[in-house]
Amino acid sequence: MVPTWHYLMLSAALLTIGVIGVLTRRNIIIILMSIELILNAVNLNLVAFSRQLADVSGQIFALFVITVAAAEAAVGLGILIAFFRNRDTVNADEIDLLKW
Amino acid sequence: MSFAQAVFYALAGVAVVSALLVITRRNPVHSAIWLIITLLSVALLYLQLQAEFIAAVQIILYIGGIMVLFLFVIMLVNLDVALRQEQFNRQWGVAGLAALLLAAELAGVIYLGRGTAALPQAPPGALQPNTELIGSALYQAYMLPFEIASLLLLVAMVGAVVMARRRTS
Numbered sequence: 001m002v003p004t005w006h007y008l009m010l011s012a013a014l015l016t017i018g019v020i021g022v023l024t025r026r027n028i029i030i031i032l033m034s035i036e037l038i039l040n041a042v043n044l045n046l047v048a049f050s051r052q053l054a055d056v057s058g059q060i061f062a063l064f065v066i067t068v069a070a071a072e073a074a075v076g077l078g079i080l081i082a083f084f085r086n087r088d089t090v091n092a093d094e095i096d097l098l099k100w
Numbered sequence: 101m102s103f104a105q106a107v108f109y110a111l112a113g114v115a116v117v118s119a120l121l122v123i124t125r126r127n128p129v130h131s132a133i134w135l136i137i138t139l140l141s142v143a144l145l146y147l148q149l150q151a152e153f154i155a156a157v158q159i160i161l162y163i164g165g166i167m168v169l170f171l172f173v174i175m176l177v178n179l180d181v182a183l184r185q186e187q188f189n190r191q192w193g194v195a196g197l198a199a200l201l202l203a204a205e206l207a208g209v210i211y212l213g214r215g216t217a218a219l220p221q222a223p224p225g226a227l228q229p230n231t232e233l234i235g236s237a238l239y240q241a242y243m244l245p246f247e248i249a250s251l252l253l254l255v256a257m258v259g260a261v262v263m264a265r266r267r268t269s
Binding site for chain 2 (some may be wrong): 001002003004005006007008009010012013014015016017018019020021023024025026027029030032033034036037040043044047048050051052053054056057059060062063064066067068069070071072073074075077078079080081082084085088089090091092093
């Protein structure tokens with residue numbers, strides 16, 4: 001039997017990799033993918049604790065997180081397409097229309 | 101090492117290595133394919149945790165839905181210019197340092213707290229039949245959040261269409 005804290009460690013590793021991706025990459029598509037990585041790390045935690053406590057609520061929460069991830073990806077990619085149409089770039093540090 | 105542990109470490113290794121490849125590849129298509137590998141190994145870990153329904157949802161919705169959406173957008177957006185530019189931004193040093201600090205902190209807290217949360221492991225088959233349990237919980241205890249989630253999906257759908265629409269006056 002794998003102890004629960006091994007799952008927590010794996011989840012922390014995935015979360016850190018996602019955070020590094022969000023903070024260091026310039027391409028917005030890859031930043032959105034890193035956000036998906038972070039949400040997956042959260043889901044892994046929820047399902048691992050659901051297994052340990054023998055309670056199905058964790059899996060329900062994981063389902064809701066997946067729903068929000070789908071909504072976020074759809075809206076984020078829509079914004080990306082709108083932005084690319086206006087500025088011809090996908091680099092996050094060139095999104096400065098609100099800066100003066 | 102038991103069979104379950106060997107499976108866990110193999111899947112965890114695949115997940116971490118492919119996640120690292122997601123954030124280091126230059127071409128977003130390669131990143132997307134490595135992300136699919138990560139999502140698949142996490143889905144297999146859900147199977148090992150006896151959460152079959154979440155594993156199926158992960159494969160159908162994440163890999164079949166969201167990743168296809170990502171690949172479509174990658175095709176719609178012309179990336180030839182971005183491929184030849186610098187891939188990492190200016191603050192990557194500070195950002196990497198902060199993220200490594202975060203990793204050390206998380207690992208330390210989890211390692212120190214591994215005994216305090218030592219609840220008895222659920223016996224095998226405690227969450228079975230999985231789909232039936234999720235269904236009854238979703239339609240009884242979590243009815244209102246379920247409806248709010250459907251509303252959120254509707255709003256996201258309308259928002260995505262409005263965002264991506266070509267402006268015609």
